[in-house]
Amino acid sequence: MNRKSPVRRRPGLHAVAAGLVLAVGLGVSSQVPAQASVHASAKAPTAVTQSVAAPKSVTGTHGHAVTRVADFYGAYIDAKGDYAGPDVALAKNLRKHYLTADFAKRLAAWEKKNGADGVLRAQNVPARWTVTDNGSMGHSHEVKVTLTFGSGATAQKVKLFVLVERYNRIAAIETTSAH
Template sequence: MRSTIRTRFIAAGGVAAVLTLAAVTPALAGPTAATPRSAAAAQTPQGDPRSTTNRVADFYGAYIDAVWDNEDAGSAAVTKALRGFYLSDAARKKVAAYEAREHADGILFAQNVPVKWAVTYTGSGTGHSTALVTLTWNDGKNPEISKIKVQSDLATRKITDLAPVD
């Protein structure tokens, strides 16, 4: 009986601490200039390094950030390093061939930079996972979007193929 009361007391204290922290943390962080408080509170970025879909999302998020900030002196080095880390050798060669032929970015399949991106898992089989990357190119009532099919190796988690979806 005594251990049950002690366990409940400890659990109640833990719950109280978590609730207090949850209430205080957003107030300490404050709202961002670009995101209203209600939208910021609703977004909870998360990831899993074992997930190929998360890795595709991580890659596109970091890559788009680096390309967007192209005036930063380190931007080109960052994009090269990201390609080296996330893409297989074969995928890097395919991207380079596309860029030489089309004079456009072989990751985004465009000459400009999207304002938003999303990654959706679409399936897996024969040692690979596929994801669909949706790029949004402008804000407004009728935004222009494009889609890219991305294949990743389940063993290495490297991106092995990228192809625009018509």
């Protein structure tokens, strides 16, 4: 190595790293027999403690219709069903951002006639929801939203078909598919 080289060896650093690896290795190897004897004498764990749930994740793609509808429904349901109280202003702003102006007017008329939230097609907030791709239709895309109200034997599911125009704005929410 020449003196002008910016990379220099540090023999002391390698010795410290090797010492840490050795210390950790010895610590683990000395703990294994002790842990094994403790577990051997303990009762077998029940099925409930043995099952470990995998971490949940959500994946999205910028500009994709399914992601857009999932983002809207997730935020909208959170705004409407907030435990501290519904955030009416947020729900209104989400509708303004995600819905076309024409559809927003038609939705308001539907809500007045039916006495329910037009986005959810209900008077209450769902416990769960699923958003699934339902295919493209010309310059638009249809996304299926399944809302689950309640739980257990009394759970009710509502399927909605959301039409997303080519500029990623929601142009319709229907109870039947356009396909």
